[in-house]
Amino acid sequence: MWATARRMASTTRSASSAALTFELVGKCSTTRARASILTLPHGQVNLPIFMPVATQASLKGLTPEQLEATGCRLCLNNTYHLGLKPGQEVLDAVGGAHKFQGWNHNLLTDSGGPMLLTPEHSMSLQNSIGSDIMMQLDDVLVTTHPDKARMREAMERSVRWLDRCIAAHKYPERQNLFCIIQGGLDLEMRRECCREMVARDTPGIAIGGLSGGEAKDDFCKVVATCTEQLPELKPRYVMGIGYPEDLVVSVALGADMFDCVWPTRTARFGNAITKHGVLNMKRELYAADFGPIEEGCGCQCCRPVGQEGSLGITRAFIHHNAAKETVAAHLLTLHNVWYQLDLMRQAREAIIADQFPAFVKKFFVGLYPDGQNYPSWAVNALRGVGIELLGR
Amino acid sequence: MTVDTEPQEPESTAMRFEVVSSALKEGTAAAARVGRLALPGRRPIDTPNFIAVTSRGTLPHVTPDNISKHLQVSGAYFSLEDFVEKSQQNLSRPPPIFSAPTSTNHPTPLYSFTGTPSHITTILAARRLPAVPSPIGNSTKSISVFTNTGFQNLSTTDYLSAASTLEPDITIPLADLTNNSPPGTSPTSKRALRMAERTDEWIADWFSSPLSTSTSTFAPVLPIPYPIQWEYLSRLAEDYIPSSQLSGLAVHDPDIIPDLATHQPSLLSLPLLSLSNPSNPHLILRHIAHGTDLFALPLINAVSDAGLALNFTFPAPPSSGSPPLPLAVDLSLPSFSTSVTPLSKSCTCYACKSHHKSYIHHLLQAREMLGWTLLQIHNHATMSAFFGGIQRSIKDATFEDERLSFSRAYDSEMPAGVGERPRMRGYQYKSQGGEENAGKKKNKPAWQKELAVEDDKVEVPETDGGRELQEKGVGEVVKGSGR
Numbered sequence: 001m002w003a004t005a006r007r008m009a010s011t012t013r014s015a016s017s018a019a020l021t022f023e024l025v026g027k028c029s030t031t032r033a034r035a036s037i038l039t040l041p042h043g044q045v046n047l048p049i050f051m052p053v054a055t056q057a058s059l060k061g062l063t064p065e066q067l068e069a070t071g072c073r074l075c076l077n078n079t080y081h082l083g084l085k086p087g088q089e090v091l092d093a094v095g096g097a098h099k100f101q102g103w104n105h106n107l108l109t110d111s112g113g114p115m116l117l118t119p120e121h122s123m124s125l126q127n128s129i130g131s132d133i134m135m136q137l138d139d140v141l142v143t144t145h146p147d148k149a150r151m152r153e154a155m156e157r158s159v160r161w162l163d164r165c166i167a168a169h170k171y172p173e174r175q176n177l178f179c180i181i182q183g184g185l186d187l188e189m190r191r192e193c194c195r196e197m198v199a200r201d202t203p204g205i206a207i208g209g210l211s212g213g214e215a216k217d218d219f220c221k222v223v224a225t226c227t228e229q230l231p232e233l234k235p236r237y238v239m240g241i242g243y244p245e246d247l248v249v250s251v252a253l254g255a256d257m258f259d260c261v262w263p264t265r266t267a268r269f270g271n272a273i274t275k276h277g278v279l280n281m282k283r284e285l286y287a288a289d290f291g292p293i294e295e296g297c298g299c300q301c302c303r304p305v306g307q308e309g310s311l312g313i314t315r316a317f318i319h320h321n322a323a324k325e326t327v328a329a330h331l332l333t334l335h336n337v338w339y340q341l342d343l344m345r346q347a348r349e350a351i352i353a354d355q356f357p358a359f360v361k362k363f364f365v366g367l368y369p370d371g372q373n374y375p376s377w378a379v380n381a382l383r384g385v386g387i388e389l390l391g392r
Numbered sequence: 393m394t395v396d397t398e399p400q401e402p403e404s405t406a407m408r409f410e411v412v413s414s415a416l417k418e419g420t421a422a423a424a425r426v427g428r429l430a431l432p433g434r435r436p437i438d439t440p441n442f443i444a445v446t447s448r449g450t451l452p453h454v455t456p457d458n459i460s461k462h463l464q465v466s467g468a469y470f471s472l473e474d475f476v477e478k479s480q481q482n483l484s485r486p487p488p489i490f491s492a493p494t495s496t497n498h499p500t501p502l503y504s505f506t507g508t509p510s511h512i513t514t515i516l517a518a519r520r521l522p523a524v525p526s527p528i529g530n531s532t533k534s535i536s537v538f539t540n541t542g543f544q545n546l547s548t549t550d551y552l553s554a555a556s557t558l559e560p561d562i563t564i565p566l567a568d569l570t571n572n573s574p575p576g577t578s579p580t581s582k583r584a585l586r587m588a589e590r591t592d593e594w595i596a597d598w599f600s601s602p603l604s605t606s607t608s609t610f611a612p613v614l615p616i617p618y619p620i621q622w623e624y625l626s627r628l629a630e631d632y633i634p635s636s637q638l639s640g641l642a643v644h645d646p647d648i649i650p651d652l653a654t655h656q657p658s659l660l661s662l663p664l665l666s667l668s669n670p671s672n673p674h675l676i677l678r679h680i681a682h683g684t685d686l687f688a689l690p691l692i693n694a695v696s697d698a699g700l701a702l703n704f705t706f707p708a709p710p711s712s713g714s715p716p717l718p719l720a721v722d723l724s725l726p727s728f729s730t731s732v733t734p735l736s737k738s739c740t741c742y743a744c745k746s747h748h749k750s751y752i753h754h755l756l757q758a759r760e761m762l763g764w765t766l767l768q769i770h771n772h773a774t775m776s777a778f779f780g781g782i783q784r785s786i787k788d789a790t791f792e793d794e795r796l797s798f799s800r801a802y803d804s805e806m807p808a809g810v811g812e813r814p815r816m817r818g819y820q821y822k823s824q825g826g827e828e829n830a831g832k833k834k835n836k837p838a839w840q841k842e843l844a845v846e847d848d849k850v851e852v853p854e855t856d857g858g859r860e861l862q863e864k865g866v867g868e869v870v871k872g873s874g875r
């Protein structure tokens with residue numbers, strides 16, 4: 001304990017901007033994985049982190065109190081959706097999205113996308129929302145877009161739009177504006193974009209344009225290329241990533257923050273995320289399965305009966321009500337959000353203890369128990385940062 | 393063994409019901425009364441009161457943690473038909489609920505299967521409340537029930553065995569009800585007579601069978617005139633009260649209670665549970681005035697689904713000749729879009745403490761499930777406060793006066809609610825002729841719109857492959873939100 005604390009103390013370095021402090025508390029000695037503390041206007045969050053998406057200011061049936069109980073301290077709202085409903089006037093009248101939805105922890109909003117047309121409009125709306133982290137308006141193309149000239153144009157436009165966003169942002173002292181690295185799958189263009197964006201010194205940096213159907217190998221190359229270029233003492237957010245393998249590999253590549261609608265969306269289809277993969281609770285197999293959704297899970301649904309707050313929910317009950325009563329979706333959402341947050345908590349602990357490579361191997365064995373059939377993209381990406389999955 | 397519920401007499405293994413206070417005056421037949429119903433191991437229920445009505449074992453939109461934390465509800469109505477559908481993939485599989493393992497926190501299969509908190513008194517009946525009418529009649533030894541996979545027969549012996557296995561605190565034995573006559577019409581007297589005869593036979597069978605002593609029986613009182621079922625009711629009074637086998641009555645139409653008071657007064661020593669599905673609080677008050685102790689209230693679930701927040705108190709606020717107040721606030725109305733006040737000024741529920749009308753209006757507009765959850769919490773809390781006020785007024789002997797003031801202070805019916813309801817499921821209505829269109833209309837927007845599409849597409853396998861199939865969908869969503 002003492003030794004760990006000393007080592008941590010000696011490696012802790014931090015950087016602050018007007019509305020954010022980033023404190024690096026641990027680094028993996030093999031991979032690029034980092035553990036850090038991000039202090040935002042609505043409190044502290046531990047990185048790496050998964051951020052659930054409350055698209056319309058509500059996380060799929062969970063009360064803010066239930067979301068808080070999963071340990072979540074930073075979630076997303078979608079600017080475009082809030083701009084439509086309840087609309088900017090209501091947000092201004094109510095005093096921002098925190099008050100509107102009764103959420104006293106941190107919020108991150110996306111830019112609203114090209115539907116909002118101008119960087120100024122996006123900033124104005126995100127200022128009304130009052131999110132702790134705002135995203136710049138960027139020009140997004142699918143990474144697989146064939147036209148290189150168009151890709152360059154989008155990248156350069158995104159840089160220009162960042163300047164306009166910075167100029168239009170009304171509250172830099174209480175809201176953080178993150179830039180977004182673009183450039184498709186062209187690594188040279190990504191490097192160039194990193195240089196331009198980093199020069200503008202935003203409090204945090206996102207890697208955008210991914211998760212649009214590119215090959216996973218390409219995805220990893222882009223993330224690795226960007227993290228290599230980015231300043232160490234700023235949070236790095238890979239947008240739209242949510243599959244557990246993607247999270248673990250991206251952490252190994254040096255990314256800190258992730259979000260995705262998949263874990264909560266898939267809960268509504270009756271799917272439970274577990275360390276052994278995704279289980280569809282609607283299958284007849286689970287009709288009389290009285291075990292927890294996932295053995296060993298610490299969420300309220302699964303934690304052993306008798307433990308504080310345990311609900312004693314069984315797979316059989318979820319099966320009984322999946323796609324029938326909304327309560328089944330709420331319970332699976334509780335479980336799935338817990339799973340994603342807990343995965344990142346475990347990764348963080350492993351990084352701080354400098355056991356991250358062992359954590360990664362154990363994680364992949366859980367998903368592929370025969371130790372074979374590992375996805376080649378993951379094998380390759382992890383090999384690039386010093387973890388050999390196939391090595392015995 | 394640790395029991396973390398409220399203190400209760402640990403030795404008692406039987407249901408106890410005592411009338412604490414009654415408005416009964418010399419010479420009156422039936423009257424409002426205050427009582428306490430206590431089942432071993434459960435939180436006692438002060439009466440008059442209501443119990444929540446579950447659907448497929450759950451209070452709609454409210455997870456068990458929120459029930460424990462945010463509701464005062466002490467009882468819940470369950471229907472067996474919600475648990476016994478035949479699996480289409482595995483026709484021979486018995487209903488899983490019968491083999492659910494029990495524990496200290498979930499002391500019977502009904503608790504463990506549904507995750508119902510153990511302080512809640514469980515009441516089991518055969519059919520949902522309200523029940524979907526069956527086109528198939530009942531037979532001499534069975535009734536027709538409606539499951540998620542269609543109609544099936546439930547025999548008296550199957551029901552008895554289900555109740556023995558599930559061990560609800562209270563069981564309502566089968567009644568021969570006409571479930572295919574249009575609402576508002578009464579059965580022919582010939583049919584009514586057969587209803588009484590069959591129910592009488594079934595009750596005799598029920599009490600002559602060895603049934604787990606841990607369940608208390610509330611015998612059905614049929615929604616037919618007293619003279620047609622007098623033989624059945626007198627048997628209840630004369631045979632099963634003395635034998636201590638009968639613990640209460642499940643009354644389908646509480647307007648019969650004055651007749652019971654006249655002809656079978658001993659039956660009124662039992663707790664009276666109403667299954668009449670009253671559509672407004674005025675009817676509830678009228679039935680309380682007859683002496684009803686408990687109500688199963690599907691009304692609350694329906695009101696929440698309609699986007700309404702109940703907004704009445706008992707006693708009613710003093711009125712000075714002003715027009716009657718609405719019984720509920722329709723949160724779908726655009727006028728609430730910037731309203732930062734709670735659903736009700738006097739309410740102390742979680743929804744009112746933590747949120748305001750503007751947010752709930754937004755959730756309904758956006759069809760976010762949380763809207764219905766918060767309304768359920770508020771509406772159950774409002775109903776709890778309403779019954780609390782009723783109990784106090786009966787004790788203070790002001791009930792009849794306050795009831796009159798209430799009837800003047802409020803509108804006679806609930807507003808309809810302009811909002812779109814949650815998606816209706818197969819077990820909630822029957823697709824048949826005109827009703828099919830009604831069902832479809834109700835379902836216009838889906839709370840899981842994506843789900844409907846996904847369901848048609850594929851049963852998601854457990855491996856990566858399943859997620860790859862979904863990935864496209866995720867990509868689309870992500871693109872739509874400006875990544």
Ligand SMILES: [Zn+2]
Pocket residue numbers: 293294297298299300301302303335338
């Ligand atoms: Zn769990």
Ligand SMILES: [Zn+2]
Pocket residue numbers: 735736739740741742743744745769770771773774
């Ligand atoms: Zn309330």
